[in-house]
Amino acid sequence: MARYTGPVCRLCRREGLKLYLKGDKCFTDKCPVAKRNYAPGQHGQSRKKVTEYGLQLREKQKVKRFYGINESQMARYFDIADKMQGITGENLLHLLETxxxxxxxxxxxxxxxxxxxxxxxxxxxxxxxxxxxxxxxxxxxxxxxxxxxxxxxxxxxxxxxxxxxxxxxxxxxxxxxxxxxxxVAEPTRDDIDIPVEEHLIVELYSK
Missing domain, CATH: 3.10.290.10 (RNA-binding S4 domain)
Structure with missing residues (x-):
């Protein structure tokens, strides 16, 4: 999977929150998420029923976009995290944070x-x-x-x-x-401030 090179603000709108991909712009009134807080595209404002799989997928996509990694990298990090001692979801975030x-x-x-x-x-x-x-x-x-x-x-x-x-x-x-x-220290889960429920990613990959 190739690296995404399109407008990054669309990614924030798709996830429904700021991913802070544009630096200072994310803290101004010009932020598209503040102006149009709905998914991009023709049907972005329509209400859709979100399935369990959909929730899990969104959490995975959110983490990928926060850290700027592609699908194969995400899968590789998960495999490493799964083989480590401790909680797999926290291990995954630790690997990405470091x-x-x-x-x-x-x-x-x-x-x-x-x-x-x-x-x-x-x-x-x-x-x-x-x-x-x-x-x-x-x-x-x-x-x-x-x-x-x-x-x-x-x-x-x-x-x-x-x-x-x-x-x-x-x-x-x-x-x-x-x-x-x-x-000066190894990052803990409390140090990682991204709003993600990592257990949903573990559930997705464990299927």
Missing amino acids: RLDNAVYRLGFAQSRPEARQLVTHGHFIVNGHKTDIPSFKITQGDVIQVKEKSRNSEKIKSIIENHNGTQVSWVNVDLEALKGTI
């Missing part, structure tokens, strides 16, 4: 996850002293994520740092002067 692109977003070095993924892909960050341009790279407690020296004069990076308004979670620590962040 992706490098999400960590960059949580550190406040990007205004959205899509922007974080782009910055990582373009090689603007180093992890533990090594250039890492793979968005799905798994970070762990103790890892240090730093803006690459050559990227510090980038207008994009300067703009992000100037508008930095603190970290969003307690499991990361940021040093703005050094332009680096440290993973």
Whole structure:
């Protein structure tokens, strides 16, 4: 399944909530979800009976769109989570939360996850002293994520740092002067603020 390249605001409207895929725009009156809080398309405003499968599917789609992954990646993460000790749904969210692109977003070095993924892909960050341009790279407690020296004069990076308004979670620590962040703990379910019922995803994949 190819990566979605269409208007991301349609994804928010389809899920009926803000996925925060457009950065600052999501917090303004221009947000399409605030203006048209119904699904896109000709029949978006019609009432439809939602089945049990439909609820499970929507939760899966919601998580995929929050973290910007495709179907095959989602299935692979679920397989890994299912083999881990603990609660499968929480394991799944933990795996997604510890992706490098999400960590960059949580550190406040990007205004959205899509922007974080782009910055990582373009090689603007180093992890533990090594250039890492793979968005799905798994970070762990103790890892240090730093803006690459050559990227510090980038207008994009300067703009992000100037508008930095603190970290969003307690499991990361940021040093703005050094332009680096440290993973100080493993994220728990309480740290993951996306509105999703992960048990429905487990039920879907368990069929």
